[in-house]
Each structure stands twice: as structure tokens, then as C-alpha cells.
Amino acid sequence: MKRRFAVSLLIAAVALVASGCQAVSLKDPVTDQALLTRDLYNLVFAVAAFVFILVEGLIIWSVIRYRRKPTDTNLPTQTHGNLVLELVWTAVPMITVFVIFIASWNVLNVVDARDASKAEVKVEVVGYQWQWKFAYPDNGIEIFGTPEQYPELVVPLGKVVQVTLVSQDVNHGFYIPQFLFQRDLVPGHVNVFQFTPNKLGTYTGQCSAFCGLLHHNMHFTVRVVTPEEYATWLVDTKPKPSPSPSETPAESPSPSPSAIRLTTSAAF
Amino acid sequence: MATTALRTAARPRTSLYEWLTTTDHKKIGILYTISSFIFLGVGGTLALFVRAELAQPGLQFLTESTYNQMFTMHASVMIFWVIIPFLAAIGNYVVPLMIGAPDMAFPRINALSFWMVPFSGLVAVSGFLLGGAADAGWTAYPPVSSIKYSPGPGMNLWIVAVMLVGTSSILGAVNFMVTIFRMRAPGMTLFRMPILTWTVLVTSVLVLMGTPVLTSALVMLFIDRNFGGAFFDPSLGGSAILWQNIFWFYSHPAVYIMVLPAMGVISEIIPVFSRKPLFGYKAFVFATAAIGALGFSVWAHHMFTTGSVFLPFFSVMTFFIAVPTGVKFFNWIATMWRGQITFKTPMLFAVGFLSMFLIGGINGVFSAPVPVDYAIHATYWIVAHIHYVLFGGSFLGIMAGIYFYFPKMTGKMLDERLGKMNFALMYIGMNLTFLPMHVLGLSGMPRRIADYSPTAGWNDLNLAATIGGFTIGLSMIPFFWNVYISLRNGEEAGDDPWEANTLEWATSSPPPAWNFDRLPAITSERPLFDARHGRSGKEHA
Numbered sequence: 001m002k003r004r005f006a007v008s009l010l011i012a013a014v015a016l017v018a019s020g021c022q023a024v025s026l027k028d029p030v031t032d033q034a035l036l037t038r039d040l041y042n043l044v045f046a047v048a049a050f051v052f053i054l055v056e057g058l059i060i061w062s063v064i065r066y067r068r069k070p071t072d073t074n075l076p077t078q079t080h081g082n083l084v085l086e087l088v089w090t091a092v093p094m095i096t097v098f099v100i101f102i103a104s105w106n107v108l109n110v111v112d113a114r115d116a117s118k119a120e121v122k123v124e125v126v127g128y129q130w131q132w133k134f135a136y137p138d139n140g141i142e143i144f145g146t147p148e149q150y151p152e153l154v155v156p157l158g159k160v161v162q163v164t165l166v167s168q169d170v171n172h173g174f175y176i177p178q179f180l181f182q183r184d185l186v187p188g189h190v191n192v193f194q195f196t197p198n199k200l201g202t203y204t205g206q207c208s209a210f211c212g213l214l215h216h217n218m219h220f221t222v223r224v225v226t227p228e229e230y231a232t233w234l235v236d237t238k239p240k241p242s243p244s245p246s247e248t249p250a251e252s253p254s255p256s257p258s259a260i261r262l263t264t265s266a267a268f
Numbered sequence: 269m270a271t272t273a274l275r276t277a278a279r280p281r282t283s284l285y286e287w288l289t290t291t292d293h294k295k296i297g298i299l300y301t302i303s304s305f306i307f308l309g310v311g312g313t314l315a316l317f318v319r320a321e322l323a324q325p326g327l328q329f330l331t332e333s334t335y336n337q338m339f340t341m342h343a344s345v346m347i348f349w350v351i352i353p354f355l356a357a358i359g360n361y362v363v364p365l366m367i368g369a370p371d372m373a374f375p376r377i378n379a380l381s382f383w384m385v386p387f388s389g390l391v392a393v394s395g396f397l398l399g400g401a402a403d404a405g406w407t408a409y410p411p412v413s414s415i416k417y418s419p420g421p422g423m424n425l426w427i428v429a430v431m432l433v434g435t436s437s438i439l440g441a442v443n444f445m446v447t448i449f450r451m452r453a454p455g456m457t458l459f460r461m462p463i464l465t466w467t468v469l470v471t472s473v474l475v476l477m478g479t480p481v482l483t484s485a486l487v488m489l490f491i492d493r494n495f496g497g498a499f500f501d502p503s504l505g506g507s508a509i510l511w512q513n514i515f516w517f518y519s520h521p522a523v524y525i526m527v528l529p530a531m532g533v534i535s536e537i538i539p540v541f542s543r544k545p546l547f548g549y550k551a552f553v554f555a556t557a558a559i560g561a562l563g564f565s566v567w568a569h570h571m572f573t574t575g576s577v578f579l580p581f582f583s584v585m586t587f588f589i590a591v592p593t594g595v596k597f598f599n600w601i602a603t604m605w606r607g608q609i610t611f612k613t614p615m616l617f618a619v620g621f622l623s624m625f626l627i628g629g630i631n632g633v634f635s636a637p638v639p640v641d642y643a644i645h646a647t648y649w650i651v652a653h654i655h656y657v658l659f660g661g662s663f664l665g666i667m668a669g670i671y672f673y674f675p676k677m678t679g680k681m682l683d684e685r686l687g688k689m690n691f692a693l694m695y696i697g698m699n700l701t702f703l704p705m706h707v708l709g710l711s712g713m714p715r716r717i718a719d720y721s722p723t724a725g726w727n728d729l730n731l732a733a734t735i736g737g738f739t740i741g742l743s744m745i746p747f748f749w750n751v752y753i754s755l756r757n758g759e760e761a762g763d764d765p766w767e768a769n770t771l772e773w774a775t776s777s778p779p780p781a782w783n784f785d786r787l788p789a790i791t792s793e794r795p796l797f798d799a800r801h802g803r804s805g806k807e808h809a
Binding site for chain 2: 023024025027034036037044048052056058059062063066067068069072075077078079081082086089090097098100101104105108111112129169170171173175177178181182183184186187188189191192204206207209210211212213214215216217219
């Protein structure tokens with residue numbers, strides 16, 4: 001009876017830990033860079049979990065094992081310290097964090113790599129209270145978001161996309177959870193980053209830097225499409241002045257997700 | 269014991285006038301405590317409004333504007349008018365007693381420091397009645413905090429109030445430093461000082477180095493807002509990033525300002541209730557100093573995502589600052605190891621501090637590896653982190669200190685049963701509130717949003733956090749009831765109800781205005797222990 005209780009308790013604990021681990025993992029990464037970030041997170045998490053269980057375990061053990069008993073009339077041994085022990089528990093964490101730092105530095109050099117010559121798609125993101133403008137300067141495309149219709153950034157799978165971030169008024173944060181990435185838009189300061197999407201799909205994003213009244217309403221999406229779809233999308237989305245009626249493909253799956261409103265920059 | 273009774277009878281009745289004009293560090297300590305509890309009520313109510321609004325998607329109770337004011341003022345009130353003054357309360361009451369001094373070095377400046385706190389706090393919250401409180405977050409990043417984007421009076425009031433409370437901190441820091449350096453009793457060498465005194469000393473150094481820098485930023489922001497300055501206005505050649513650098517140069521050390529004295533409190537309580545000396549006293553002092561020094565080299569980890577800081581340096585320093593804190597954990601555990609632990613309420617809160625602040629330390633390390641920070645920055649993960657540090661660490665430490673020193677302050681014991689109820693409810697409540705926030709952060713919920721999409725998958729965890737928040741609020745009821753009944757007919761405390769180690773327990777409870785009639789010999793960091801048992805055990809390492 002007692003044993004069955006213990007077993008079911010154990011099963012419950014395992015289930016709890018398993019679901020807990022599920023819950024505390026990052027979102028599925030969808031860029032090459034994010035894969036590395038996820039691995040780094042998992043490394044940090046593994047070390048953190050070990051430290052947590054070790055220290056919390058020591059605390060729990062101490063408070064259970066060393067409770068004062070009625071027979072404890074004499075003082076316990078008055079230990080004031082132990083130099084060797086103290087050096088060890090200073091040095092070991094020091095080395096541990098330094099190793100993680102080296103690992104994180106390596107990942108950072110990839111995540112933060114910016115080589116303009118490698119950029120295959122260039123987009124400009126402008127943040128303003130309280131929406132976004134996504135522009136493709138090479139193609140003359142500008143997409144303005146509205147509170148009713150969040151803007152969508154369309155990028156081709158497997159290509160290096162370079163994002164230039166500009167703020168028109170206050171700080172904003174360009175944050176896509178599944179990219180495991182965010183970068184601030186700071187007025188007076190242009191930020192650039194690159195990413196390589198590696199999974200088709202539509203991913204939500206949101207402003208992460210508090211920007212005033214309707215901060216919570218600055219949503220957007222990023223849609224990763226195949227390079228062919230991307231080419232079609234570019235043609236379809238390009239403003240009217242340059243129609244290329246010769247070969248508008250009939251099977252084009254009408255990609256323009258009416259999230260797009262075309263205006264001129266005079267809208268500012 | 270007999271002297272206590274005699275003195276209580278002989279003491280003149282304390283009139284309101286006496287409390288308002290007192291320069292006695294003990295009364296000022298109690299005034300700080302009362303003021304902090306009042307602002308705790310304000311900051312807590314604001315937090316519950318925020319949690320009520322976030323319980324489900326959609327805007328039910330607040331508008332975006334009031335929501336923004338409330339989360340801004342919740343953080344500001346809790347940091348500047350609750351946690352920092354609470355620690356000043358404990359420091360004020362206990363430090364002169366601990367080092368065998370009759371009072372602080374500058375009693376009148378001490379009174380000035382105190383009165384600036386409630387006054388500035390009223391200035392800050394008065395915005396709610398004057399057309400809108402500050403609404404740019406407690407970090408007040410320009411341009412959101414500029415006159416253009418936050419035109420209401422709240423922001424100006426906030427700047428003035430934080431400047432005032434900062435000045436109060438600076439005065440207090442000078443006072444503590446002079447008191448600790450100049451007024452120690454004969455025999456109380458630096459390395460015989462109680463750890464709490466050490467942490468107050470290091471905190472004072474941090475305040476003295478950091479707060480004037482914050483004040484300079486506030487002055488610049490005030491000029492920008494009201495006199496056409498452009499320090500932080502990029503459209504006129506200023507720099508918005510400049511604010512972040514100056515602000516965090518103070519505000520990161522401010523986290524240590526808010527947690528070091530709490531660590532000090534814990535380091536007094538754990539040895540007493542384990543009947544052992546603190547393991548590695550000197551290592552603990554050096555770790556405290558190391559945290560203080562390293563604390564000024566990590567500020568830009570709040571700015572990794574701005575793309576304008578030198579990442580490797582701040583990353584590696586952020587990793588390293590975890591080490592001295594880790595060392596302290598081992599010291600605390602080794603102190604309990606093979607001890608004889610009794611679980612009175614102060615010890616419960618101290619162990620609560622250990623188990624919760626551990627989480628606040630570990631989930632903070634996730635921000636040190638920059639790419640991981642890119643993924644979790646400005647999400648609810650950070651909200652979880654700061655609350656495990658400031659609630660699980662600072663506030664549980666403060667509660668431990670209040671339960672520990674209440675008998676000294678009032679001469680009465682608090683009720684143990686109500687104390688344990690307080691602890692249990694608060695412990696459950698805080699984990700129910702802040703644990704789910706890790707998951708919310710990882711699943712992409714940004715902080716500081718008034719509303720979220722019902723399809724984002726954040727509903728259940730937000731509801732859990734809200735229930736937890738109200739549980740924390742509920743947990744304070746047994747506490748206040750406990751204070752009320754214990755003051756009226758609590759058990760007499762006597763001079764030293766806990767069999768403690770340090771000088772504050774060598775005098776009556778409450779102590780006379782002049783603190784001590786006589787002091788025991790001070791030949792170690794545990795003079796009372798020595799008086800009780802003689803020096804046993806070998807010299808500490």
C-alpha cells in the first residue's frame with residue numbers, strides 16, 4: 001500500500017518534471033541563428049538545473065537532517081570555516097561560468113554576424129507609435145501596419161535576410177519569439193541584424209520595448225515562404241507603376257494576405 | 269529582565285510630538301518601518317490592479333493609460349519607498365546597537381533622511397490625483413519619458429520625488445559610513461563586526477557611488493522636459509542611449525543595494541537558529557565587497573539588445589558576479605550543516621530567502637550569455653527574475669528581519685502560529701505568481717503590455733499568477749493581526765529571546781535612549797555567545 005503510494009508519487013513527480021521541462025524550453029527555433037541560441041539555452045539550462053537541484057537539495061537536507069532534537073543540549077561543533085572547501089566552491093563556479101561564457105561568445109559571433117555582402121534580401125523596419133513599416137528598398141515595396149491589420153514581413157527560406165531597424169519616435173523592440181531574438185529600435189541609432197530562416201510558416205512578433213500608450217498593440221507577423229513564392233510575392237506586391245503583365249502566373253496562390261496596405265511614405 | 273520592567277515604567281510617555289521630532293536612531297528605524305509598510309500597501313494595491321487586469325485577455329478594469337501608470341508606479345514605489353527604506357529601517361535600528369554605539373553619527377541628518385522618504389513618496393503618488401502619475405516605466409527611458417510623449421505632470425513629479433529619495437539615501441549612506449567607521453565600541457574591530465553591519469557598509473558605499481549619478485540623469489531629464497534641453501533627444505543631437513547607460517550605472521548596483529542588507533539579515537538569523545557561527549566569516553565579507561565592486565561593471569547587461577554596448581565585457585562580468593553570491597549560498601548552507609536548527613518564524617523566512625533567492629540568482633544568469641538574453645530580454649522571464657530577487661530575496665529577508673527584531677523593537681514576542689501562517693501563504697503565493705512568469709516569458713509574452721491576445725496561450729498562466737498575487741496580499745493579514753495582538757498582549761521578550769550572538773541583544777528590549785548601560789567584552793564577532801559559553805571552537809579561517 002505504502003509502496004504503491006510511493007510509486008504513484010514517483011510517477012507523478014516524473015510527469016511533473018517532464019511537463020516542467022517541456023514548459024521551460026524555448027520556442028522551436030526557425031532560423032539558423034536561433035538553432036544555436038536554443039542549444040546554448042539548453043546548455044545553460046542544464047547547468048542551472050544541476051545547480052538548482054544541488055543547492056536546493058542541500059538546503060532541504062540541512063533543514064530536515066539538522067533540526068534541533070530534544071536531546072541537543074550541548075552546542076554543536078563550532079566550525080568557523082574551512083579554507084580548502086571555500087577555495088573549491090569559489091573556483092569551481094568561476095570555471096563553470098567562464099566555460100559557459102566562452103560557449104556563449106562563440107554563439108554570439110554567429111548570431112550577431114553582419115556581413116552586408118552576404119545579404120540576399122534587405123528589408124528596412126521602421127517602428128513608430130504604434131505600428132510598423134516594413135520596406136524592401138531594392139524592390140520599392142512598403143508595407144504599413146494598422147491596428148486592424150498588422151503588417152507582415154515576407155522572407156524567402158534559406159536566404160540571408162538583413163534587417164535595418166529605425167525608430168521614428170521612441171524606443172521599440174523588434175521581437176519574434178520563434179527567432180529567439182530581439183533587437184531594439186532606438187531613435188538616432190540604426191541597428192542592423194541578419195537572419196536565415198530555415199522553416200516555412202508564419203511567425204508572430206510584437207514590440208518588446210515599452211513605447212507608450214498602445215505598446216501592447218504593436219503586433220506583426222513574419223511569413224517564411226519558398227524562394228519561388230517570394231519572387232512571385234515581390235512581383236504581386238510591387239506598386240502598380242511597374243506592371244509586368246507578360247507572365248503573371250495563374251497558379252500564384254494569391255499570397256498577398258490582405259494584411260498589406262500600400263501607401264507612400266508621405267503617410268508620416 | 270528586571271531592568272527592562274523598571275525602565276519601561278520610568279520611560280516618559282511617547283507623545284506624537286516626540287515621534288515627529290525624534291533623532292533617536294531606534295525611533296527613526298521604527299518610523300522607517302511604518303512608512304515602508306504604508307507604501308507597501310500602496311505598491312501592493314497597484315500590483316493587484318495590474319494582476320487583476322492581466323488575469324484574462326481584454327481590458328476589463330483599466331485603460332491602457334492607467335495600466336501604464338500603475339505598473340510604473342508599482343515598481344517605483346516598491347523599489348524607492350518600500351524595499352530601500354525597509355532596509356534603511358533595519359539598518360537604522362540595528363547597526364548602532366550592533367557596534368555598541370549610542371546613536372548614529374549625525375542624528376539630525378538621520379531624521380532629515382527619514383522625513384524625505386514619506387514626503388517624496390507622496391510627491392510621486394500625488395500624480396494619480398493631479399492628472400496622471402508617471403507612465404514611462406520605472407526605468408523612464410527617454411524619449412517615452414520626454415515631455416512630448418509623456419506630457420502629464422506625473423513624470424515631473426516622479427523625477428523630483430526620485431531625486432529627493434536619492435538625496436535621502438545619500439545622506440543615510442554618509443551617516444552609516446561615519447557611524448560604522450567612527451563609533452564602534454572598544455574591541456569592535458572591523459573583522460568583528462556583525463555581517464549585517466558589513467553589508468550596510470558596502471551598501472552605503474554603493475549608494476554613495478551610484479546615487480549621485482542617477483541624480484545627474486534625473487536633472488538632465490528634468491531640464492530636457494521643462495527647459496528645452498536635449499541631453500536625451502536624438503532629434504536635437506542628444507542621445508537616448510545615454511540615459512540607459514547612466515540610469516543602469518545606478519540601477520544595477522541598486523539591485524545589490526536592495527539585496528545586500530537582506531543577505532546581512534539572513535546571515536545574522538541563520539547562525540542564531542543553527543547554534544553555530546557563520547561559516548567562513550571573512551570569505552563572506554570579501555564576497556560582499558566583491559559583489560559591491562563587480563556591481564559597477566555589469567550595468568550594460570540591461571542593454572544587450574540596444575546594439576550599442578561592448579557585449580563580451582559586460583557578458584563575462586555578469587557571469588562572474590554570480591560567483592560571490594554562489595559562495596554565500598555555500599556559506600549559509602555550511603552554517604546550517606551539522607547545526608541544531610529551530611524553526612521560529614525568522615528562521616522560516618530566512619530559509620525561504622535561501623530557497624527563493626537561489627531561483628532569482630539562477631534565472632538571472634540566463635541573461636549573461638548574450639544570445640540567450642536576446643531571446644528572453646523584456647519578456648516575463650525578466651519579470652520573474654526581478655521578483656525572485658526583490659520579493660524572494662529582499663522582501664523575505666526584510667520579513668525575516670522584522671520577525672527577528674520585533675521583540676527588540678517592542679519588547680514583545682510575535683505569535684508563532686500567525687507568523688507561520690503568514691510565511692506559508694506568502695511562500696505559496698509568491699511561487700504561484702512568479703513561477704508561471706518564466707514560462708510566459710519563454711513563450712514570448714513581453715513585459716509591460718496591458719493586454720494580450722486570447723489565442724496566444726497565455727491565459728491560464730496569467731490567471732494563476734493573479735491568484736498568486738492575491739494570495740500574497742492575503743498573507744499580510746495574519747501579519748498585521750499578529751502585530752496588533754502582540755503589541756497589546758504579546759509575551760514579554762526579555763533582553764535576548766533568541767539566544768543571539770550580537771550586541772543589540774545585550775541591552776533591554778526596547779533599549780533605553782542611550783542604548784547600553786554596559787557592554788560585554790568584545791573579542792570576536794559573537795560577543796554574546798562568548799559571554800554565554802566562553803570562546804569555543806577555533807579561530808575562523
